Amino acid sequence: MLDLKWVRENPEIVQDAARRKRIQVDVGALIDADAQHRALLAQVEQMRADLKASSKALGKLAPEEREVALAGQKEKKGNLKQLESEEGVLREKVQELALLLPMPPADDVPDGKDDLENLEIRNSGSVPELGFEPKSHVELGEYLGIVDIPRGVRIAGTRNYLLMGDGARLEQAVLQLSIDHMAKRGFELVSVPTLVKNEAMVGTGYFPGGEEQAYLCERDSLCLVGTSEVSLTSIHAGETLKASDLPLRRIAVSPCYRREAGTYGKDTKGLYRVHQFWKVEQVVIGPADEAWSREEHERMLGHATDLMDLLALPYRVVNVCTGDLGQGQVQKFDIETWMPSRGGYGETHSASRFHDFQSRRLNLRYRPEGAGKPQFCHTLNNTVVASPRVLIALLENYQQEDGSVLVPEALQPYMGTSKIQASAVL
RNA sequence: GGAGAGGUGUCCGAGUGGCCGAAGGAGCACGCUUGGAAAGCGUGUGUGUCGCAAGGCACCGAGGGUUCGAAUCCCUCCCUCUCCGCCA
Numbered sequence: 001m002l003d004l005k006w007v008r009e010n011p012e013i014v015q016d017a018a019r020r021k022r023i024q025v026d027v028g029a030l031i032d033a034d035a036q037h038r039a040l041l042a043q044v045e046q047m048r049a050d051l052k053a054s055s056k057a058l059g060k061l062a063p064e065e066r067e068v069a070l071a072g073q074k075e076k077k078g079n080l081k082q083l084e085s086e087e088g089v090l091r092e093k094v095q096e097l098a099l100l101l102p103m104p105p106a107d108d109v110p111d112g113k114d115d116l117e118n119l120e121i122r123n124s125g126s127v128p129e130l131g132f133e134p135k136s137h138v139e140l141g142e143y144l145g146i147v148d149i150p151r152g153v154r155i156a157g158t159r160n161y162l163l164m165g166d167g168a169r170l171e172q173a174v175l176q177l178s179i180d181h182m183a184k185r186g187f188e189l190v191s192v193p194t195l196v197k198n199e200a201m202v203g204t205g206y207f208p209g210g211e212e213q214a215y216l217c218e219r220d221s222l223c224l225v226g227t228s229e230v231s232l233t234s235i236h237a238g239e240t241l242k243a244s245d246l247p248l249r250r251i252a253v254s255p256c257y258r259r260e261a262g263t264y265g266k267d268t269k270g271l272y273r274v275h276q277f278w279k280v281e282q283v284v285i286g287p288a289d290e291a292w293s294r295e296e297h298e299r300m301l302g303h304a305t306d307l308m309d310l311l312a313l314p315y316r317v318v319n320v321c322t323g324d325l326g327q328g329q330v331q332k333f334d335i336e337t338w339m340p341s342r343g344g345y346g347e348t349h350s351a352s353r354f355h356d357f358q359s360r361r362l363n364l365r366y367r368p369e370g371a372g373k374p375q376f377c378h379t380l381n382n383t384v385v386a387s388p389r390v391l392i393a394l395l396e397n398y399q400q401e402d403g404s405v406l407v408p409e410a411l412q413p414y415m416g417t418s419k420i421q422a423s424a425v426l
Numbered sequence: 427g428g429a430g431a432g433g434u435g436u437c438c439g440a441g442u443g444g445c446c447g448a449a450g451g452a453g454c455a456c457g458c459u460u461g462g463a464a465a466g467c468g469u470g471u472g473u474g475u476c477g478c479a480a481g482g483c484a485c486c487g488a489g490g491g492u493u494c495g496a497a498u499c500c501c502u503c504c505c506u507c508u509c510c511g512c513c514a
Contacts (some may be wrong), residue, residue: 041483041484045476055494056495
């Protein structure tokens with residue numbers, strides 16, 4: 001959500017933001033509807049003020065005088081109701097349009113059509129030379145008996161899977177390592193709802209627009225989240241926090257559900273694009289301070305790349321271009337991790353900052369130090385780790401010629417072993 | 427799932443048709459007082475929106491309705507609490 005007052009004064013900036021983000025929005029239509037609405041609202045309020053004043057006077061009249069005045073009041077009331085309903089229709093229209101407005105991208109976001117035009121800004125170094133023909137994580141997983149896609153599909157349909165034994169343990173290990181890693185950095189672990197109300201989806205900017213990507217439980221008017229960002233960011237919706245409470249730095253580990261509608265034929269093999277996965281997510285709620293927000297964004301990116309360094313996985317960081325930016329995102333850095341079977345990097349993390357886009361929708365504010373007016377917070381989020389996507393990188397980058405997979409040192413305490421081998425019994 | 431009781435400002439709590447945007451208290455802020463502090467006293471203390479301002483309008487869980495007029499009456503929904511049932 002954008003500040004409508006600001007939009008009124010800067011419609012061309014918003015329209016340009018939409019163009020750069022490749023989002024269809026008619027800012028002019030909104031401005032017109034808003035102007036109409038406000039004119040009508042002024043009229044309604046004037047009428048209401050009149051009616052209120054005369055009603056008040058009416059209470060003090062003698063009974064016989066009152067009878068006469070009542071008729072006039074009734075008529076005015078009728079007129080007011082008519083106007084009020086027109087005003088309501090317009091108000092809804094304005095709100096509907098306003099929910100679609102894009103947040104303008106930051107200055108240093110590169111212009112571009114889609115993810116192919118994202119700019120690499122950092123690279124962790126060289127990609128390992130295996131010296132033999134690498135297997136895909138699907139082949140490795142099957143050989144080791146730790147990934148079972150066919151049976152996952154039997155149970156739950158396409159894009160589903162089972163992790164068995166060391167596969168499941170490797171997942172738990174990497175999740176637990178991530179939690180510990182973030183705890184050291186002062187993040188509070190939260191266990192959040194993953195089945196949430198519409199308000200949380202709208203508040204974080206996923207709705208309207210993202211309904212196709214979400215599993216809806218319509219009977220209960222609830223929705224499965226695609227990320228715990230939705231819940232973490234919504235925790236204080238409607239509240240006015242104290243400045244001294246900020247920033248709130250939290251993580252959640254949760255299952256994530258995505259329909260992946262419109263991706264038929266894309267990444268159909270393996271664990272890359274699946275309907276259900278686990279993610280450790282970091283969310284920060286902070287003060288309305290652009291400079292701070294930028295710094296925190298970098299820090300959050302650093303928490304994730306530090307973890308990748310700990311896992312010794314090759315990755316690069318890209319500055320996501322305008323066309324690949326979401327409606328509410330001001331700036332986004334993706335971490336892409338090297339996946340030998342793809343012969344390239346695959347997105348594993350996404351660090352976004354939203355300015356006050358989500359806060360406005362969530363009505364999430366804080367009272368600045370001193371006696372200032374409440375301000376909308378700034379919100380940011382980033383992946384810490386997502387599984388099974390990270391497993392692809394782990395299995396493929398740490399594979400040995402014999403099909404076994406080494407466990408990175410950082411994970412060994414959690415796995416209790418330094419190597420995953422085919423089990424004797426299959 | 428069944429029965430009952432409730433949801434008022436930062437908090438507690440009063441308020442059953444006009445004098446209520448809302449008593450009283452606590453808290454908080456500022457001032458006085460003090461060697462300093464506590465106590466005491468005084469003043470102030472919601473949000474949004476429109477307006478240069480004066481001021482207007484909206485908000486007493488949410489949404490509808492009755493009424494000239496609703497925190498107060500009616501309906502629907504949500505949430506909380508108590509008891510019963512069921513259950514990981």
